[in-house]
Amino acid sequence: MSFFTVVNCMDGRVQLPVINYLMKRFNVDYVDSITEPGPNRILALQDDPELVQSIIRRIKISLERHKSKGIAIVGHYDCAGNPVTEKEHVEQLKKAKIFLEKHFQDSCVEMLWVDENWQVHQLT
Secondary structure, eight states: OOEEEEEEESOHHHHHHHHHHHHHHTTOSEEEEEEESSHHHHHHHOOOHHHHHHHHHHHHHHHHHSOOSEEEEEEETTOSSSOOOHHHHHHHHHHHHHHHHHHOTTSEEEEEEEOTTOOEEEEO
C-alpha cells in the first residue's frame, strides 16, 4: 500500500479531482485527506495556532504511520472559506509550502491549483 497526503479544502467539488490527480501522478493507492475551509490561507497566515497545530498533527500521522510519499497543499477557484483572487491563492500556496517544508524537511511538498473547470494544475 502506498499513500500521499493532501491538505485540501473541505469543498466537495475539489475532493475527487485532487485525489484522482495525486493517485495517478504519484502512483499511489490511497490519498490521506486533511480538510479545512481555505487551508492555504490557514497555513500561510498561521493566525490560528491551534488549527495550524491540528493540521500538522494530522500530516505527521499520515507521514509516520502510512509512510506517505509527500504532501500537497491545495487552493481552488470559488473558495467559500478563502474568497480571494487566484493570484492571492497562489501567494498563499507559496507561503504554505515554505511553512510545511520547514516542518517536514524530509518530505516533498507540492502546490496544486484547481481551476473553474475543476481541473488540477501543478504549480512551481
